[in-house]
Amino acid sequence: MGIKGLGGYVLHSPVLRDIAFRRPSSPKANGGGDPPPVVVIDGTSLVCGQYFGKIEWTLGGQYHALFDRIDDFVAKLRSAGVDIGMVVFDGGRGSPAKATERLARDTRRTESIHHALRALRADPVVHLRNGVPVSSTDRSYARVFARDNVLPLLAAPLALQHLRDTLGVPVCVAPGEADGHVAAWANRLGAYAMASDSDFYVLDVHKGYIPLDSLSMADGLVQAKVFTRPVLARSLQLHPRWFPVLACALGNDYVDERVLSQRIMRVASASSFRNTTLTARVRIVADYLAKRVREAGLKRLEDEDTAGMPPAEAATPLVEEILRHLHVSPPLVVAQQAPSSTSKAALARRRKAEKKRAEKLAAAAEAGEEPDEPTNGTSVPSPTLDLLTTGMDEYTLPPLAALDPPANDPALAAQAAGRCWPGLADVFAYRVLYLPPTLEDTTLASPWELSWPLREAAYAAVGASSVTERGRHVCSDLAIGSRDRAVSPRAFLAPIDIPASCSAGLVRALACVLRADTRGEVSLDLVLATALAAARNVRLTAVPAVRYTRRGVHWVAVVEAALMSWFLHPARGSEDRAGLPAIDAAAVHHYLARIHTAVPEGVETGKAVAEVLDRYVPELTPDERDVVVATVNAAVAVAGVAEVPRRAVKLEPDEVPAPDPEPVSRRARSRSTGSAKRAKTKKNASASAASSRSRPSTPASDAADSLAELGLSHLF
Numbered sequence: 115m116g117i118k119g120l121g122g123y124v125l126h127s128p129v130l131r132d133i134a135f136r137r138p139s140s141p142k143a144n145g146g147g148d149p150p151p152v153v154v155i156d157g158t159s160l161v162c163g164q165y166f167g168k169i170e171w172t173l174g175g176q177y178h179a180l181f182d183r184i185d186d187f188v189a190k191l192r193s194a195g196v197d198i199g200m201v202v203f204d205g206g207r208g209s210p211a212k213a214t215e216r217l218a219r220d221t222r223r224t225e226s227i228h229h230a231l232r233a234l235r236a237d238p239v240v241h242l243r244n245g246v247p248v249s250s251t252d253r254s255y256a257r258v259f260a261r262d263n264v265l266p267l268l269a270a271p272l273a274l275q276h277l278r279d280t281l282g283v284p285v286c287v288a289p290g291e292a293d294g295h296v297a298a299w300a301n302r303l304g305a306y307a308m309a310s311d312s313d314f315y316v317l318d319v320h321k322g323y324i325p326l327d328s329l330s331m332a333d334g335l336v337q338a339k340v341f342t343r344p345v346l347a348r349s350l351q352l353h354p355r356w357f358p359v360l361a362c363a364l365g366n367d368y369v370d371e372r373v374l375s376q377r378i379m380r381v382a383s384a385s386s387f388r389n390t391t392l393t394a395r396v397r398i399v400a401d402y403l404a405k406r407v408r409e410a411g412l413k414r415l416e417d418e419d420t421a422g423m424p425p426a427e428a429a430t431p432l433v434e435e436i437l438r439h440l441h442v443s444p445p446l447v448v449a450q451q452a453p454s455s456t457s458k459a460a461l462a463r464r465r466k467a468e469k470k471r472a473e474k475l476a477a478a479a480e481a482g483e484e485p486d487e488p489t490n491g492t493s494v495p496s497p498t499l500d501l502l503t504t505g506m507d508e509y510t511l512p513p514l515a516a517l518d519p520p521a522n523d524p525a526l527a528a529q530a531a532g533r534c535w536p537g538l539a540d541v542f543a544y545r546v547l548y549l550p551p552t553l554e555d556t557t558l559a560s561p562w563e564l565s566w567p568l569r570e571a572a573y574a575a576v577g578a579s580s581v582t583e584r585g586r587h588v589c590s591d592l593a594i595g596s597r598d599r600a601v602s603p604r605a606f607l608a609p610i611d612i613p614a615s616c617s618a619g620l621v622r623a624l625a626c627v628l629r630a631d632t633r634g635e636v637s638l639d640l641v642l643a644t645a646l647a648a649a650r651n652v653r654l655t656a657v658p659a660v661r662y663t664r665r666g667v668h669w670v671a672v673v674e675a676a677l678m679s680w681f682l683h684p685a686r687g688s689e690d691r692a693g694l695p696a697i698d699a700a701a702v703h704h705y706l707a708r709i710h711t712a713v714p715e716g717v718e719t720g721k722a723v724a725e726v727l728d729r730y731v732p733e734l735t736p737d738e739r740d741v742v743v744a745t746v747n748a749a750v751a752v753a754g755v756a757e758v759p760r761r762a763v764k765l766e767p768d769e770v771p772a773p774d775p776e777p778v779s780r781r782a783r784s785r786s787t788g789s790a791k792r793a794k795t796k797k798n799a800s801a802s803a804a805s806s807r808s809r810p811s812t813p814a815s816d817a818a819d820s821l822a823e824l825g826l827s828h829l830f
Contacts, residue, residue, distance in 0.1 A: 116312035118365040118375075119392030124315060126393055129346050130328070130339035137195035137334050150195045153324070154300040156292050156309035157203035157285065160187070161273045163310055163326050166263045172230045173662070174553055174670050174699020175266030178651055181276050181696070187331070188281050194336040199303040201285045202292040203274050203532065207548045208540030209290055211504045215367050216548060217584070220594045223551040226262040228592055231555060234664035241659055267552040267674040268694060271681065274532045275693045286519070287532045289539050291508075293317060298511045306340065313366070315346060316357040316509050350400040353416040356407065358425040358506035359432050363399050368505035373498075377440050378402050403432065410435045426506035433502050525576055525684035533690075535682040541578055547682075549585030553699075554671035555664055557590045561671040564630040567605070568622065568679035574605040575685055607683060610752050613744045615737075618689040620648055620697075621745060623676035625752035638746075638758040639709050640669045642723055645745040646731060647701035649738045654700035661707035669706075670699045705731070723747075 124130065135151055164183040169176050191198060207216055233240050277283040288295040293309070297317040300307040307319045314323040328339035343354045352360065363378060365371025375395065379387045382402040390398065407413055412431055420428045519530040529538045537547050547569070549562045562585060573581050584596050612618050624641055643666075654660065674697075680686065681694055708730050723746050727739055734742070750758060 116366065117316065117361045118371055119396045120315050120361070120364060121312035122393045123396040124312075124341065124346065127349050129349055130325075130341055131345070133324070133338050133340045135194040135196050135336040135338075137193060150197050152197045152199040152303050152305035153191070153308050154199050154296055154303060154305045155201045155326075156296050156307075156311065157201045157274060157277075158270060158292060159308075159310040159326055160184070160201065161270050162263075162265060165265060165269060171263055171266060172553070173654065173660075174667065174703075175268055175674070176654055176698050176700060177266070177268065177272050177696040178653055178698055179655070180269060180273060181280075184273060184276060185281070188277075188283065190331040190333065191336060193334050194331075196336060198283050199305045200299045201274075201277055201283055202296045202299060203270060203285065203287045203536065204292045205288045205290050205529070205536040206539035206543065207290075207537065208544040208546040210544065211368055217594050220548070220551055220585070221592065222262050223264045224556065224586055224592045224594065226264055227551055227553055228556045230264075230553070231664070231667065234555070234662070234667060235557065238664045240662045264551055264553065266699075267550060267671075267678060268696070271532070271535070271678075272694055272696050276696075278532065279693070285532055286517075287530055287536050289530075289543075293508070294511050295517065298514065298517055301511070302514055302517065313361070313508065315341060315343075316361045318343065318354070318509075318511065350397070350404075352400050352404050353407070353413075355416055355420060355428050356403055356432050358509045359429045359436070359502075360396075360400060360403060361509070362433075362502050362505040363403065363436075364396060366505055366508065368508060369501060373501070374436065374440070375399060378436075381440065403436070406435050406439060407432060424507070425509045426503045429506055430499075430503070433499060433506075437498055528684045528687075533687070533693075534684050535678055538572070538576070538682055538684060541573060541576060541581060541682075545578055545580065546582045546584065549583055549675075551586065552671045552674060553667060555668040556586070556592060558668055559589050560586050561668065561675040562679070563587075564627045564672055565623070565676035565679040566599070567630060568607075568626050568676060569682055570599070570601055570605040571607045572679070572682040572684070573599075573601040574603060575607075575683060579603075607686060609689075610748075612689060612748055614691070615741045616745045616748055617648060617692060617695040618686075619677055619680050619693070620645070620695050621748045621752060622680045623673055624745075624749035626679075627672055627676055628749060628753035628755055628758065634759055636669075636758070638722065639706060640666075641746055641749065641758060642709060642726060642742070643702050643706040644669075644673055644697060645742045645749075646705040646734075647697045648695045648745065649741045650701075650734060651696070651698055652701040652704045653698065657700070657704055660700055660703050662703055663706070666703050666706050667699075670697075670702050673697065673702075 161180070161184075164187060165171065165180055168183060169179050188198065274285050274287070278285045286295075293311060293313050294317065296307050296309060297314070297319045299305070301318075301320050304321060306321050307314060307317075307323045308326055309323070310326045317323075322340040322342045324338045324340050330337040343357070346357075347354050350360075362369040363374040365373075365375055376387045378399050379385070379390065379395070382405075383390065383398045385394075385398075387395075407416075410432075412435065415431060519527045521527065525534075525538065526542065528534045529536060540546050540548065549560075552561060554561050562583075569581075569583075578601055580601055581599050582596050583599055585594060586592065587595050587597055607622075610621075612621050624644065627636055628641070677694060709726050723743050727734060727742060746758075
């Protein structure tokens with residue numbers, strides 16, 4: 115979430131300065147061989163910036179398209195002579211101080227997923243052409259169905275893996291949020307920090323902070339905006355020592371804006387809290403803080419050296435002064451509720467008392483005496499101070515020694531290197547794991563349920579006897595709840611023989627799902643389509659149309675949840691040869707549409723796979739065919755099932771839509787309202803029927819007719 119309003123204030127104020135990076139034509143042009151500029155990047159901000167608005171998240175993870183965008187980003191930085199010193203990814207999410215905010219975010223994302231898939235709940239099949247429903251090619255799928263973006267489940271770990279193993283970029287994972295570690299790494303390397311988070315306007319980054327959305331990139335040239343704290347201090351007339359107080363007063367991830375900002379607005383501004391824009395609120399709150407610093411005699415503290423002092427400790431005198439001045443009561447702050455109204459008479463009495471107190475403090479300062487603070491029977495409420503201290507601790511940079519991976523704990527070292535799920539840090543520290551929302555059918559059981567044995571083995575490996583899992587657990591319920599899981603000490607990942615050509619993670623995930631499926635929902639066409647997508651990726655832009663099914667969406671969520679559960683285990687390195695497999699959801703849907711009715715009955719699993727591949731996927735190379743067969747056979751063998759059930763229910767229509775069906779225009783869709791428009795639509799339908807009787811039937815025309823019969827126009 116960041117700091118409310120501060121990003122907008124910086125954007126609309128002369129705070130940012132222009133900067134450009136160019137690769138010099140010769141060492142002499144670079145000042146006789148000066149070192150190249152270095153940047154440290156927030157990995158989560160990088161992935162979100164390259165995915166949202168550029169790749170459609172409501173169609174599932176399109177990881178190879180994400181790789182292409184990351185490749186282009188890194189290549190342009192390097193072509194401009196910029197070195198990437200480190201990419202830091204977020205770690206655990208289990209901090210108790212942020213539990214309420216985490217649950218609220220996950221609930222909003224789950225609701226967004228619920229609305230994103232409402233078309234598939236109305237009809238089990240939606241046909242897409244170039245990533246857009248064919249009945250509304252002039253409208254964005256995301257704008258129609260969802261407001262909040264949800265990052266695909268494997269996007270961050272796969273991006274980290276691609277940066278490290280393919281591009282050779284240094285990467286690491288922070289124990290918690292990456293903001294402080296990004297700033298600390300930037301100071302350690304003398305680098306700029308790159309991210310998309312307004313918290314960096316408060317963090318002490320010596321070289322400067324570059325917002326990722328300010329970059330303008332071309333081959334050999336990168337232009338950007340850079341931020342430094344002294345410029346903002348001059349703009350706000352507020353010393354950087356008090357920036358953490360400003361962040362808490364405006365509202366951040368730990369302190370609700372109603373705790374201080376709303377009360378400050380009542381005292382310091384004639385405008386109401388609701389009628390003041392976030393940008394204007396920043397100026398009002400900053401002016402109030404600066405006034406309190408002057409009148410309380412705290413400016414003398416601004417000359418002190420605060421190096422090595424935690425920001426919360428340095429800012430405590432101002433926090434205590436604000437709480438005394440506002441007379442904040444503990445119940446209101448602890449509950450984080452809006453304060454009650456204050457009468458004009460009470461405000462007048464308070465202003466008069468504060469004026470007398472300010473005069474007394476000024477006289478004591480002139481005489482060089484320590485001011486005798488009258489409390490008037492009130493004291494600083496400790497619950498409020500604790501809350502604000504927690505909010506300011508977010509801006510404490512870790513010591514440089516903490517940036518190096520722990521050498522005495524292999525599990526934490528694997529987590530810090532990005533070789534297992536970052537949630538492992540939460541299991542160590544808090545015995546809790548947040549199960550991130552994923553694109554799923556929310557009317558069914560959570561996709562995390564089938565992969566519980568893999569997570570139980572990971573918990574047992576780190577010695578946890580019980581773990582609280584927080585996520586969606588109940589069918590048709592969007593609420594994020596908690597479930598206490600007892601861990602059996604005998605749970606472990608038994609060693610298995612996996613062919614060298616197969617992905618160990620995919621075999622483990624498919625085997626776990628097959629073994630845990632007690633209701634017969636997993637069928638051979640789903641398993642085979644997943645193995646095909648892993649062996650031969652098909653991108654959404656490479657196929658003219660995709661048959662997008664409700665069943666396929668939930669299956670992809672089940673597989674990705676199982677892969678993440680396997681990725682949680684810290685000691686699977688002996689079989690982890692290639693890491694997480696990048697399986698695009700579009701590829702799974704593409705193959706599922708081709709084979710979902712093609713699996714023969716009464717044939718052994720291995721023989722059925724070979725027959726389907728030879729008949730329906732002839733473009734496979736011999737090596738790819740062998741990998742698919744080996745993956746399915748290995749998963750079935752590890753699961754210990756006699757045979758994978760066939761798909762008995764056929765979805766209609768079976769045909770893949772033609773490459774160029776005629777899209778329905780907005781004008782045609784608007785004809786459903788009004789009696790005159792309905793009559794015109796009926797007349798056009800009659801003419802179309804007469805025309806269809808006069809022309810010969812073709813596969814393309816049959817597919818177009820079947821799309822019209824879906825009746826999806828009212829949904830778009």
